[in-house]
Amino acid sequence: MADKRFVTVDGNEAAAYIAHLCSEVMAIYPITPSSGLGELADAWAAAGRKNIFGSVPHVVEMQSEAGAAGAVHGVLQGGALSSTFTASQGLLLMIPEMFKIAGELTPVVFHVTARTIATHALSIFGDHSDVMAVRTTGFALLASSSVQEAQDLALVAHAATLKARVPFLHFYDGFRTSHEVAKIEQLSDDDVRSMIDFELARSHRERAMSPERPFLRGTSQNPDVFFQAREACNPFYQKAPQIVQETMDAFAARFGRSYHLFDYFGHPEAETVVVAMASGGGVIEEAVDHLVARGRKVGLIKVRLYRPFDGAALVSALPKTVKTIAVLDRTKEPGALGEPLYLDVIGAVAENWQQEKGTRAPRIIGGRYGLSSKEFTPSMAVAVFDEAAKPSPKQHFTVGIVDDVTHLSLDYDPQLSTEGEDVVRAVFFGLGSDGTVSANRSSVKIIGENTPNYAQGYFVYDSRKAGSMTTSHVRFSPRPIKGSYLVHKANFVACHQFHFLERIDVLSVAEPGVTFLLNSPFPADVVWDHLPAEVQRQIIDKRLKFYVVDAYGVARQTGLGVRINTVMQTCFFALAKIIPIQEAVQQIKDQIVKAYGKKGGATIIEKNFAAVDRAIESLHEVQVPSQVTSSLHMVPAVPTDSPEFVRDVLGMMIAYRGDDLPVSALPPDGTFPTGTTKYEKRSIALDIPIWDPKICIQCGLCSLSCPHAAIRMKVYDPAVLSGAPEGFKSAAWRGKEYAGMSMTIQVAPDDCTGCGLCVEVCPVRDKEVAKHKAIDLLPKLDHLERERAAFDFFLSVPEIDRKQVAVDTVKGSQLLLPLFEFSGACAGCGETPYVKLITQFFGDRMMVANATGCSSIYGGNLPCTPYTSNREGRGPAWNNSLFEDAAEFGLGMRLAVDQQIEHATNLLKKLAPQVGDNFVQELLNNPQETEEQIALQRRLVADLKAKLVTIGDADARNLIAAADYFIRRSIWSFGGDGWAYDIGFGGLDHVLASGRDINLLVLDTEVYSNTGGQASKATFRGAVAKFAAAGKPGRKKDLGLIAMSYGNVFVGQIAMGANPLHAIRTIRAAESYRGPSILIALSHCIGWGIDMSKGFDYQKEGVATGYWPLYHFDPRDREQPLRVDSRPPKGAFKEFAIKQARFAILSRTKPERAEELLRLGQEDINFRYSLYEDFSAALAHGGAKSVGAADPA
């Protein structure tokens, strides 16, 4: 064996490293938290990194996980070695192929970051519900419990599968292991090569399909032989556990790390043993060490090979002395006798104990823990041991939560700590944008790779994309770190954002006497007076050593802007004294060179060096007074007068205390109230838009563009101003339509993200000071109090009657109340303005089926919900089903509504004699195309219900329940381009072909935004994206053209930033069409690599250059169904492209290729515009007979 090589990597990199070396073709698809595996494999392939067979693996992105699995199946049948990576819903999509691959006894390894399957809610976090869902496929299931194991057992899987001919699913816990950064001993290429039997690889190839020696697989078998043939695989599964153990033994012989199918840890005469899989194992091991040291006879079985389940091996691994076995499952199987591992252990003991041990079988209890990455600590494990030791322990218990409904949960002592005193345990609170996580990753690397210490870093992110908080949990230890859980007892706490102190109890994790480092704009001698009293109290009571550094000051002086990472990192090393500070400084600088050197950042490196050097001299200790002196206090998470559910449930989540909520606090079916983002005042903007009514032309563009509905426009009777607070701004309405009325444009100061999009779109400049626009970004703190009062008053001002509004204009549309507000979308998001606008038009009668992705995350990620309701309580009803099914999900809603309308119509006709024929006719024949007609229909339905109440019979009662369906519903499917172009395309296409009245909104960012910028078929040629690091080579799919081919589908391609009026009118036309409609909306995105405040400018230029032609295809327009609504391409695509990093990166990495792809991109643009023009002409005046041939159903 070569010299030991230590690296600090996360679990995904550890597993991907092996997969890349052992595979020849990898078919992939992004899904959290496994996306990183594919990204690494793709990047390594792009860089020419070879596998152990001497070739560079091919990495192919597919349209879905089903596609990836299908491709892998084909790869295997074609004779190459393969692997893929996935999780959760992705794994579910692979199930049919998995049965096939296993049924054909094909060696392969799927690496899975075990993640929760969406049920009552989606969760991106970790548990074993996905893995358990595939336990019947015939795949071997091999579990890793740490980053080190993620590498080691990945190799065991690749080696064993070749010999066993059983496909392997190697898994580890999503996030907890996949994203934990840890120091591991890395295997070399030769190490890996030594474990893989090349002869077996050749055998695999020989079994592959070949016309030179043809055979047939995939037969259709009948009752006569299928059963027997199915049983024929038994020997392979019987041998597989032994093969795995032999492989593990060979691994141990070579590398010294020993693994078994079931590894036992603990007292040799344990009476209580816990059985668990994956990362929980390390936590329990820590608890076992703690208890055994205190004389308890306890132990742990870590399950490595879960399928095929070798019951004899399990029983053999258990001490004979065991009296109680507690089996912990990280999944839930409602309705089952118990969870899967529990049942397997029962079966194993029942089958093997007597024969193996000859004693009475132990008692077995089962419990659940850690669903969706719920924290699982040694303290909780101790509670399990304690429970198991009781005479009558709880069966089917839970641990880690408080179950006050079925009372299954175990109590545990949150104060119990099993960690060694010599372990550095640090917690850092920061913002996503300030580089805190990057700094801590770097620190883990420095310690892990340059000292004998072991290092672990785990990073927690909140659920918002703008202004998100990060919490870094970092450990350094002289011993290997077993426990994978958050740091609850920190001996170093750093708060990188001063304003966190008023909202987050950052010191709750601090142990007495430890160091607290605060990034403070206030110097050491005055900072005390600026701390909330609660913080002062903890500093005094815990006798904390308190230091401050003005990190933003240092960053500013050294030209680093808001990136305070190197400053805070240096201060950490200076205070924590893990290594001598001079050495730490050198290591930090080395890391800086590594991080920025390949980006050509000589001056960035210089600036960071300067920040490192200045950091220590800017670090000062605070002399802590003995008394609490502050009159400042921490603010509640939500206003105290919020609704009960908001205050008691959502408020806890907002305050990062959701873990403390009991089961009874939460809806059992995933149903949550809408309109709750308004209670969470995050106040993340540094600057907010301030309106100048004197020069404003009241165009409404600022309000239209605001991604967070934080700028509103109202027109109202001037009389309401009598109650206005001081500083509330108003202007006379300039137009004729509301002569004599007043208007106001108002910012929601605590909901604004400060993105600046509104200021960029404002067309007005002051005549005397041109830099002053009708809306300017100004420091929030100078305006906060006044604008808060103004916004509160603004909300109380009644909205104008919708019937009076010219809704198909920009300013008219902005007089309608947005029913989507204050979402957690990125600052400057290009998607949300469309969503918001649609809710302004149709929100009070719309149902939304939302594809998983950005729009479902900002639309439905707790704690708060941005979809909201109007004064009458009406608003969008929203649901997210899956990534791939939004079109079908929406169609289902349409079908249900249509059915209910039919049902209600039948009842109404039946009851016509009682309610009146004329009334019935009026209600049924109202076209409901205008706001007046909708309002009339609402009145008619109200009248109907009143009449029905008086009738009172069963039909009447049934009609009351169904009467609301008479109000025309607006059915929408929302999703991104990943959904529409790729994973959901089949369903979307089918829905378009259905002829039904449904509206599909494609928020086209031209990249998988939510999972971090992977290429989709919407990605434009030449753009760099993950899985397209060398620039997307092919032409963007023309989804609109495909939709137009049906003839009876309304198709609109819009870009709000380029032509807002076109967007408005096309959206309204699409919705008014009583057949299928698809709107493809250009949405600028963080994944473009642009200044997001100028997103609308990019849209404008995109349309002008022909990059994004505007058009609409309206089947109702017999004269000219297709109208190209933007001018012919003008200006060079290259000039537009090069201003965006997604294109510019290629020109800096592969200039010749960039040149060629940009040239082809220009050809695409020219071709597409000509095609549309020609198509439009061909269709004009009935030129294409097919149009209208398939009218809406």
Add this chain to the structure above:
Amino acid sequence: MSVDLRTQYLGLELKNPLVASACPLTESFDNQRRLEDAGAAAIVMPSLFEEQILQEESNFTGVHEFGTNSFAEALSYFPEPEEYRVSTEEYLDRIQAAKRGLTIPVIASLNGTSLGGWLRYAKLIEEAGADALELNIYFVAADVEMSGEEVERRYLDLVQAVASSVSIPVAVKIGPYFSSVGHMARQLVDAGAKGLVLFNRFLQPDIRLDTLDTRPHLVLSTEFELLLPLRWIAVLYGRVNASLALTSGVHSAHGAIKGLLAGADVVMMASALYKQGLSCVGAMIEQMKLWMEENDYHSVSQMKGSMSHRNSPDPTAFERGNYMKALASFTGTPI
């Protein structure tokens, strides 16, 4: 009669005095080759702008940091590149390519913003093989507290630092906005400049009436603009121990000849190349030869500076008298 067009500039032997000035046209090797084929005696490559390099670094770093490690599902938004090729590398590659493919001297041009940047890039340019370096110094003293002396000191410190850090000759391209151009020129030479390029045509901000924003604007020069550098070349000729290059307004052989008569060692052209095409260099050389033959000049060195301030039959013409004469000619001489 054959004429000798050879001249010396920055110690470089040039086959004639026509040099392609720093502009985007001299960036590509194709154009460089065409200029050489057309007869250009040297090329000055477009400036390497430190500000642009910094902006680029900042952009690419920013792209990889923006949104990174902020959201659990998307810890980054772009693939990590193996390595970026920054503008500097491209520029240095172009110098090397030019040196490999051309026989005429290649002069690099540099516009820095920080002393460290000037020195770093000057060294890199030297290492890449440039025959000389032209410093494109453009400092706008927008700070009204800054005195003229301070401005001059910045120029001089910079030239001294760069000239002492490289061994290739350094020319300084300056603007005309010094209180005493001649004195400043002397100081620059004392600081280490081996040549002076008169004058820089600065990028000026323009106001867009449709958007009310300011955009940089540069219009091509006209022949009339020759007169300003012509005057100062004439004044400086023989009074500074450095090569003189005239740039701005040279659009014809006659313009070039005037420059040489005033005392320029070389004349540089950019706008003329845009307006007339790269091949105009050849035509201008022929026209120069013709003029010289017709006027019995046998060499450039013979005519160089013959109409300078020092050698002109009417030196006051380069001073205030020029205005007087114009007035007189328009009002007519009393009989």
